[in-house]
Amino acid sequence: QVQLMESGGGLVQAGGSLRLSCAASGSIFAINAMAWYRQTPGKQRELVAAITSGGSTNYADSVKGRFTISRDNANNWVYLRMNSLKPEDTAVYYCNAVAGQYFYWGQGTQVTVSS
Numbered sequence: 001q002v003q004l005m006e007s008g009g010g011l012v013q014a015g016g017s018l019r020l021s022c023a024a025s026g027s028i029f030a031i032n033a034m035a036w037y038r039q040t041p042g043k044q045r046e047l048v049a050a051i052t053s054g055g056s057t058n059y060a061d062s063v064k065g066r067f068t069i070s071r072d073n074a075n076n077w078v079y080l081r082m083n084s085l086k087p088e089d090t091a092v093y094y095c096n097a098v099a100g101q102y103f104y105w106g107q108g109t110q111v112t113v114s115s
Helices: none
Strands: 002-007 010-013 018-026 033-039 046-052 057-059 067-072 077-082 091-099 102-105 109-114
Touching: 002 091, 002 102, 018 033, 018 091, 018 109, 033 067, 033 077, 046 067, 046 077, 057 067
Parallel strands: 010 109
Antiparallel strands: 002 018, 018 077, 033 046, 033 091, 046 057, 067 077, 091 102, 091 109
């Protein structure tokens, strides 16, 4: 089992920045990759950014050049730095960990970008 706890969401004006953090605990040795997803009401959860244990990253086209995912393997944290935020980035952001065939999710943190 892996437990994930997000923090860092909030309200920000368009053009501003936020950093989301996710702390992993439990069977962290089994984690292969970690990611951030987001979801708005009535829509499917979508991948925002992902990072493997080796440091390879992948981003949604909508956030490329604005968001940066990073990982602190020693301390079991994953971060999402979000710059140049847009109102359309407003969503609940979820931390995700993949361990073998299992997906684990945090409880989510709200990010609201005002215009």
